[in-house]
Amino acid sequence: xxxxxxxxxxxxxxxxxxxxxxxxPPGKVFGLLGPNGAGKTTLIRIITRITAPDSGRVMLNxxxxxxxxxxxxxxxxxxxxxxxxxxxxxxALYLAQLKGMGKQEATKRLKEWFERWEMGSWWNKKVxxxxxxxxxxxxxxxxxxxRPKLLILDEPFSxxxxxxxxxxxxxxxxxxxxxxxxxxxxxxxxxxxxxxxxIALIDxxxxxxxxxxKEVRKRFSDCTYAVEFKGSHVAFADALAxxxxxLDHVEEDGNCTARVRLLHGSTLNQVLAATLPxxxxxxxxxxxxxxxxxxxxxxxENTPATVPAGFTE
Amino acid sequence: MGKxxxxxxxxxxxxxxxxxxxxxxxxxxLLLIGGISLVVYLGMQETGIQNVVVIDKAHxxxxxxxPSDDIKFxxxxxxxxxxxxxxxxxxxxxxxxxxxxxxxxxxxxYKDLPSLSVQNYISREIEKVIEAEKLRVNHVDPAxxxxxxxxxxxQLFDIDKAGKRSYDQAKAGIGFAFGxxxxxxxxxxxxxxxxxxxxxxxxxxxEVLVSSVKPFQLMMGKIVGIAMxxxxxxxxxxxxxVVLGTIGLSFAKDKISASALQEAGPQVTTQLKAQLxxxxxxxxxxxxxxxxxxxxxxxxxxxxxAILGLFLFYFLCGYLLYSSLFAAVGSAVDAETDTQQxxxxxxxxxxxxxxxxxxxxxxxxxxxxxxxxIIPFTSPVVMMVRIATGNAFDHLGELFLSMGLLIATFLxxxxxxxxxxxxxxxxxxxxxxxxxxxxxxxxxx
Numbered sequence: 045x046x047x048x049x050x051x052x053x054x055x056x057x058x059x060x061x062x063x064x065x066x067x068x069p070p071g072k073v074f075g076l077l078g079p080n081g082a083g084k085t086t087l088i089r090i091i092t093r094i095t096a097p098d099s100g101r102v103m104l105n106x107x108x109x110x111x112x113x114x115x116x117x118x119x120x121x122x123x124x125x126x127x128x129x130x131x132x133x134x135x136a137l138y139l140a141q142l143k144g145m146g147k148q149e150a151t152k153r154l155k156e157w158f159e160r161w162e163m164g165s166w167w168n169k170k171v172x173x174x175x176x177x178x179x180x181x182x183x184x185x186x187x188x189x190x191r192p193k194l195l196i197l198d199e200p201f202s203x204x205x206x207x208x209x210x211x212x213x214x215x216x217x218x219x220x221x222x223x224x225x226x227x228x229x230x231x232x233x234x235x236x237x238x239x240x241x242x243i244a245l246i247d248x249x250x251x252x253x254x255x256x257x258k259e260v261r262k263r264f265s266d267c268t269y270a271v272e273f274k275g276s277h278v279a280f281a282d283a284l285a286x287x288x289x290x291l292d293h294v295e296e297d298g299n300c301t302a303r304v305r306l307l308h309g310s311t312l313n314q315v316l317a318a319t320l321p322x323x324x325x326x327x328x329x330x331x332x333x334x335x336x337x338x339x340x341x342x343x344x345e346n347t348p349a350t351v352p353a354g355f356t357e
Numbered sequence: 358m359g360k361x362x363x364x365x366x367x368x369x370x371x372x373x374x375x376x377x378x379x380x381x382x383x384x385x386x387l388l389l390i391g392g393i394s395l396v397v398y399l400g401m402q403e404t405g406i407q408n409v410v411v412i413d414k415a416h417x418x419x420x421x422x423x424p425s426d427d428i429k430f431x432x433x434x435x436x437x438x439x440x441x442x443x444x445x446x447x448x449x450x451x452x453x454x455x456x457x458x459x460x461x462x463x464x465x466x467y468k469d470l471p472s473l474s475v476q477n478y479i480s481r482e483i484e485k486v487i488e489a490e491k492l493r494v495n496h497v498d499p500a501x502x503x504x505x506x507x508x509x510x511x512q513l514f515d516i517d518k519a520g521k522r523s524y525d526q527a528k529a530g531i532g533f534a535f536g537x538x539x540x541x542x543x544x545x546x547x548x549x550x551x552x553x554x555x556x557x558x559x560x561x562x563x564e565v566l567v568s569s570v571k572p573f574q575l576m577m578g579k580i581v582g583i584a585m586x587x588x589x590x591x592x593x594x595x596x597x598x599v600v601l602g603t604i605g606l607s608f609a610k611d612k613i614s615a616s617a618l619q620e621a622g623p624q625v626t627t628q629l630k631a632q633l634x635x636x637x638x639x640x641x642x643x644x645x646x647x648x649x650x651x652x653x654x655x656x657x658x659x660x661x662x663a664i665l666g667l668f669l670f671y672f673l674c675g676y677l678l679y680s681s682l683f684a685a686v687g688s689a690v691d692a693e694t695d696t697q698q699x700x701x702x703x704x705x706x707x708x709x710x711x712x713x714x715x716x717x718x719x720x721x722x723x724x725x726x727x728x729x730x731i732i733p734f735t736s737p738v739v740m741m742v743r744i745a746t747g748n749a750f751d752h753l754g755e756l757f758l759s760m761g762l763l764i765a766t767f768l769x770x771x772x773x774x775x776x777x778x779x780x781x782x783x784x785x786x787x788x789x790x791x792x793x794x795x796x797x798x799x800x801x802x
Contacts (some may be wrong), residue, residue, distance in 0.1 A: 125561030
């Protein structure tokens with residue numbers, strides 16, 4: 045669907061993106077992650093053709109993207125808003141027409157959306173009369189109204205209460221099921237795990253992590269297993285010997301759950317074989333790191349987030 | 358192109374629909390005409406009855422001065438002390454020294470400074486009496502004196518204009534009025550452009566918009582849309598002013614002709630005859646018919662179509678030049694308070710243009726006027742004066758140079774502003790400096 049190839053973007057002395065390449069598969073939700081100031085917004089602005097890269101190119105469906113492609117995209121920026129003094133319906137129509145929709149078609153679809161989300165009575169209200177959450181809903185509708193093939197959402201859940209955040213989440217998944225490719229930039233790792241099939245992590249102007257969520261989590265798994273057994277944890281630890289390291293354990297209802305990290309290229313089988321005589325194994329499962337941990341490990345706890353002044357992310 | 362039309366339309370309609378637009382459209386001409394009427398009315402009003410006491414030490418004036426409705430004369434042969442004057446109901450004290458025939462000097466003491474017209478009235482009355490006295494002393498027949506007395510009239514002719522009388526100053530005044538309109542328009546609507554840009558930036562709606570349209574389209578759409586608001590308001594003002602003016606004029610005409618008839622009466626015909634005999638070399642009195650003729654002459658001589666056409670040109674180009682700069686300023690700042698440092702370099706040339714245009718009314722051929730009518734930042738205001746006097750048509754090369762430069766500059770300014778704009782609108786929370794703006798020019802975007 046979308047391929048970003050070797051993008052370089054420089055603002056004066058500041059190198060915002062340095063040879064960034066990512067591929068967004070069609071019909072999936074793609075997570076664009078990274079600390080503040082890493083270059084995410086710059087990358088999104090290049091994809092949405094708001095700014096041009098110094099070098100590199102953006103491909104849409106295997107063709108270099110052109111200005112006409114902006115109608116195929118829906119973009120919800122992190123810094124977003126509406127004209128406060130303009131009426132909701134009129135404004136939504138205006139934004140839809142700017143995306144190349146005819147007035148009648150836009151009115152029809154807007155009415156459908158407004159009915160579905162029970163916003164019908166807002167049509168003639170000024171935006172300043174709406175609450176922040178209500179305005180955000182209007183904003184989301186205007187982003188997707190022209191049925192974009194590529195939807196780019198920057199922190200889409202900010203400003204929503206949990207109920208409306210769920211509404212948006214459901215909507216994103218529905219759109220994905222209809223074949224829309226979604227690029228999601230967020231700091232909320234929970235929603236990344238929930239929604240994204242693929243991610244790319246940008247740090248200090250470079251892509252530091254790229255691939256499907258499953259694959260990435262596997263890559264970051266450090267062979268840690270949770271072993272549940274009946275018996276003494278001391279006996280278990282003794283039996284582990286050099287095959288694994290006991291990280292910690294929890295005892296509950298006479299059962300013990302121990303977290304074990306494999307050592308020296310040992311396998312899970314060897315651990316089990318070594319401990320079976322001492323305790324009664326009840327279950328084993330691999331401990332896969334969450335996106336939160338992966339983010340922190342990939343970015344590194346000590347890297348100072350250098351946010352160039354003026355660039356919001 | 359369709360998108361830019363949409364933007365223009367939104368900018369136009371949201372402003373025109375505001376109640377403030379309607380109020381300004383109605384109030385504008387009312388305020389203008391009301392203001393002019395007020396000034397005229399106040400100018401005609403006197404500050405109440407003036408009681409003028411004349412200390413007639415020369416014994417020439419007593420009971421010879423004609424009082425008017427508002428000015429009464431009283432006479433004293435000798436000095437009255439200051440304290441007596443202060444306590445008296447007299448408002449003004451005129452001291453006429455015994456040697457007045459030689460030194461032609463009087464001293465006027467006042468409690469409240471008498472208005473210019475009162476001063477003129479007093480001095481004119483005294484002059485008449487002194488003059489009559491001098492004629493008597495020198496045994497000159499007043500009729501002879503009237504014939505000899507010469508009030509020289511200077512009629513100016515431009516040799517290039519087939520010996521027609523020229524009214525450059527009056528025409529320059531008209532040109533200045535046009536220039537002033539341009540100045541006001543640029544200022545009012547340029548600031549509106551700046552506000553509009555800032556509003557979009559503060560609302561954070563701008564990033565949503567530029568994902569659909571190019572920043573340059575957004576900027577130009579706003580500038581053109583607001584220009585249309587201004588033109589609409591202008592046309593409505595003109596239409597309203599014409600209507601109100603016609604009503605006012607017909608009303609005024611009735612009054613004037615009525616009072617004129619009352620005063621003049623049968624004398625008019627004899628006076629006219631006398632003037633014909635003297636073949637124009639009449640005395641003090643200006644012939645009102647002649648004045649009207651001059652006005653008609655001026656109107657006739659002004660190349661109205663060319664002036665209006667060029668007015669529209671300088672008006673639009675000047676506006677485009679300045680409003681794009683205003684847009685750049687609006688995009689670079691976060692809040693109105695930050696606009697000051699960038700506004701100054703824009704307002705100074707604009708003000709300068711107005712000052713130069715003012716001097717151009719008296720000296721349309723001066724070097725300052727020449728240069729500032731060529732320099733694009735001041736030419737829209739200054740050149741209007743040269744156009745109205747016809748000077749610009751005598752130097753067509755200069756006119757075309759000025760127009761060409763203005764077009765080139767506004768093209769450059771919109772390009773320049775566009776580059777600052779597209780970076781500025783996406784920049785938040787940064788104190789912008791001149792150096793920073795310079796850098797933005799070279800970002801690739």
